[in-house]
Amino acid sequence: MSTESLNPISYVVLGIVSLRGPSTSYEMKKLAEMSINFFWTFPHAQLYREPKRLVRLGMLEEQQQEGGRRRRVFSITDRGRKALSEWLSAPGPFDVQIHDLALLKLFFGRLVSTDDLVALAREQIEGHRRQKESYEALLERFEAVAELSHQLAPLRIGVAYEEAYIQFWEAVAERPSDPTGRRKRPTGR
Amino acid sequence: MSTESLNPISYVVLGIVSLRGPSTSYEMKKLAEMSINFFWTFPHAQLYREPKRLVRLGMLEEQQQEGGRRRRVFSITDRGRKALSEWLSAPGPFDVQIHDLALLKLFFGRLVSTDDLVALAREQIEGHRRQKESYEALLERFEAVAELSHQLAPLRIGVAYEEAYIQFWEAVAERPSDPTGRRKRPTGR
DNA sequence: TCCTCATAGTCTCATTGATACGGTTGCGGA
DNA sequence: TCCGCAACCGTATCAATGAGACTATGAGGA
Numbered sequence: 001m002s003t004e005s006l007n008p009i010s011y012v013v014l015g016i017v018s019l020r021g022p023s024t025s026y027e028m029k030k031l032a033e034m035s036i037n038f039f040w041t042f043p044h045a046q047l048y049r050e051p052k053r054l055v056r057l058g059m060l061e062e063q064q065q066e067g068g069r070r071r072r073v074f075s076i077t078d079r080g081r082k083a084l085s086e087w088l089s090a091p092g093p094f095d096v097q098i099h100d101l102a103l104l105k106l107f108f109g110r111l112v113s114t115d116d117l118v119a120l121a122r123e124q125i126e127g128h129r130r131q132k133e134s135y136e137a138l139l140e141r142f143e144a145v146a147e148l149s150h151q152l153a154p155l156r157i158g159v160a161y162e163e164a165y166i167q168f169w170e171a172v173a174e175r176p177s178d179p180t181g182r183r184k185r186p187t188g189r
Numbered sequence: 190m191s192t193e194s195l196n197p198i199s200y201v202v203l204g205i206v207s208l209r210g211p212s213t214s215y216e217m218k219k220l221a222e223m224s225i226n227f228f229w230t231f232p233h234a235q236l237y238r239e240p241k242r243l244v245r246l247g248m249l250e251e252q253q254q255e256g257g258r259r260r261r262v263f264s265i266t267d268r269g270r271k272a273l274s275e276w277l278s279a280p281g282p283f284d285v286q287i288h289d290l291a292l293l294k295l296f297f298g299r300l301v302s303t304d305d306l307v308a309l310a311r312e313q314i315e316g317h318r319r320q321k322e323s324y325e326a327l328l329e330r331f332e333a334v335a336e337l338s339h340q341l342a343p344l345r346i347g348v349a350y351e352e353a354y355i356q357f358w359e360a361v362a363e364r365p366s367d368p369t370g371r372r373k374r375p376t377g378r
Numbered sequence: 379t380c381c382t383c384a385t386a387g388t389c390t391c392a393t394t395g396a397t398a399c400g401g402t403t404g405c406g407g408a
Numbered sequence: 409t410c411c412g413c414a415a416c417c418g419t420a421t422c423a424a425t426g427a428g429a430c431t432a433t434g435a436g437g438a
Contacts, residue, residue, distance in 0.1 A: 007393090008290060015297040026417055039292040043395055048418060071417085088294055088301045091308065094316030096354075097288040101197060101281050103228040103346070108204040109339030112277045119280065127283030150298030153361065153368040157292070160353040165285075168346040179342040196424090215386050232426055237387060258386070258433060 005057070006083060009042060009050045014059060014076060014084040019151075022063075022075040025051060034138065039154050059083055106172065106179065114176045121173035125166055132162035194246070195272060198231060198239045203248060203265060203273040208340075211252075211264040214240060223327065228343050248272055295361065295368065303365045310362035314355055321351035 016028045016036075025047045032047065051074045054060040059080030065071045076084075102124050109117055135158040142148050172179040205217045205225075214237045221236065240263045243249040248269030254260045265273070291313050298306055324347040331337050361368040 008288075008293065009394095011297075012293065015293075015300070018300055019297065024417090029417090036293065036296060039287050039289045039296075041286045041288065043397085045396085045419080046394080049394095084297075085300065088297060089305045091312055092290050092294070094312060094319075095290070096316075096320075097230045098228050099197075099230065099286040100228045101284070103343045104197065104201065104204075104225065105277055105281070106342050107225060107228075107340055108200075108208065108273075108277060109342070110336065111204070111207055111274065116278045123280055123283060127285075130283075131285075147299065149367050151296055153295055153298070154292045156360075156368075157354060157357040160357060161350045164349040164353050165346060168349060171345075172342065178338050179345075198425095213386085218386090232428080234388080234427085235425085238425095260386080 117176035124169040128165040306365035313358040317354040
């Protein structure tokens, strides 16, 4: 009756509050934008809707600040902590979902001109490069802080797959008509 | 008035019909499951809802089969072809969205036991390995077919990032308490 | 004739996505 | 002291979506 209705956003909220301590939605949002959103996207309004729900479910407590903006500060309850840690320990179904419009376009590549494909590839190279750089910047900035070790870990894989993406799109840019890339040297295992 | 209301699913449908020729929703579904869904997920019901809309918009035409199940077969119109090719050629915003619950759990790794992290990592390794193998199987099966070159391309990057993921989770499994992996030998460029 | 399995398609409803909008606060300038 | 403006911060809205249970159809076997 309590556990069943928790979804990923619930755990995002519980997790953030658990890591940071009592937090406002806006604080959660700022944290999410520079970390969680890289591998788990959602509209920021969720961080205003969900905490209210969690209060109803007894997972969070809310205190309204006295002066100023009368912000709502949420803190986690024992019940919330329990739900979070159960979820964290439970085996989840394996499922990584990706939404990449550029790959969709490439998939339909037979229907477009070579030039368009090259342009697409260049855009993607640019984008992935920027993305990679932003991950690296964050890593550099925080790698000294030992407690952040787990928070930073996703950035590592981020860098790795941005690199894979860049290589991939470079190959497409080079041989747009046969992007499957039957390369001279095999990819190698 | 016509173009504005098209969304990614619209292009999935238009693209499939354009590639395959006249198709039923079920045929689209089968194709999507073994290709498009790897990098663009959506519930299969979309492939029944969306074609109807596209008919209303004049992008598809529908013929009902005479006998048997009276399936609806959709074919693309000139207008649909035009909309599709415009979209394919237009520069899109750069945005790749990922939803990976396992990374979310890892992000909150400070809150869980080392054992749990190792278990998580092992699950992920398993899953990504299977995923990688299924991509490779498809590649092998179809790589001889030249016209499929573009359709197969996304599988290439698929294999590459599954490999990156596997390596990543292996590192986590080895040093769960410091998954940022300040390795002996740097990842190397 | 009936059963069963794979195929094929529909339905529904709470939840979400996307984003525009509305207040608040603090700061610089006059 | 007051104004105006730009960042902050939070809310509201509503069609679209997600998820998956449910229904229907047909072919082949017993």
